Amino acid sequence: MRKKAVTFLSAVGLILMNFGFLAKADTVKVRCDFYPKGEDKASASEVCTFSQRQGFVSIQRENGTRYEFSPVGDQPGNFENESGEAVYRQSGLGERGLIFRMPRESVYIYWDTAPFEADKSESNSTAYPQQPIQLFKIAMKLPSNTTTNIISVQ
Template sequence: MKYSKTIFAVTLAIASLGITVSAKADTVTARCDVFPRGEDRATSSGLCTFSQRQGFVSIELQDGRRYELSPVGDQPGNYLDQNGRAAYRQSGMGDGGHIYRLATESIFVYWDTTPYKEEPQNAQASNVQVGDPVPGLQDLVGARAGQAEDVVIQRGYEFVKSEPSGDSVYGYWRETRTNSCAVIRTADGRYKSIVYGLETSCDN
């Protein structure tokens, strides 16, 4: 009997340790863009904390706002928020992150936090090649130009100038972290490409 109790205690300790490790592994720093329902313009964009345990989802933004989603029903991806309102997870981002549709807003959770990583000034400048995609803005390719500009600014870019060419307009943006020049090509009202250009291209 004593031996059985010892085995049970050891098993319980190992199980508890496994739960702790699993819980820790399910909490990550991500990037969250928040959009009012039905709109393409984000009202906030920045680092956030994403947690998922046993189907329960928790998202905490940098400004302290917190979203608690509890699984409901037999269909995965359906939730109730902390106020008891329906919410669901939408597919479409593949391995890049999650999309959560709430009653009054949508939250896009990206695993890539590149735009908000703290790096020394000009840390990337020497590694940037002309024509390389700007990694922190690729999710905006295809977005409506006028509505995506606020997100570009929130992610640390300063508008310099724009130049028309054929059926496109090229916008030049200074990446404040590295002083590199990002070039956004717009056609038919949407961003078609976002790549690095010559640093001199961002001279006024």
């Protein structure tokens, strides 16, 4: 009986130790391009922090502006912002990223932050994985050379 209790408590301890790591597994540095509604030229392009937890989406800009989207209904890609306005996720960028259409602007999220790589290497910022597949491999503790087949629903 004592051996089972020790085994159980050890397993619980290992799980709890990984919670902090897993909480960060759905947060990644991305490139954000911001387009005012009706415009075809971006008003800003910068590195942002993109988070997704249980369907809720957060985008944090360098200037401190934060966008929070809550899922609405049963249709994937339908959200509302903090003001209750409709926000739609589109898959027009394919595997390169996502598009969020808001009432007054659109934000294009690119997983690759390549244009900002030089800026990142000069600062003391943390190196974040740039692809969702990398995040998955880290969260599952898979070797980086592991082939991973993931079905993405967009």
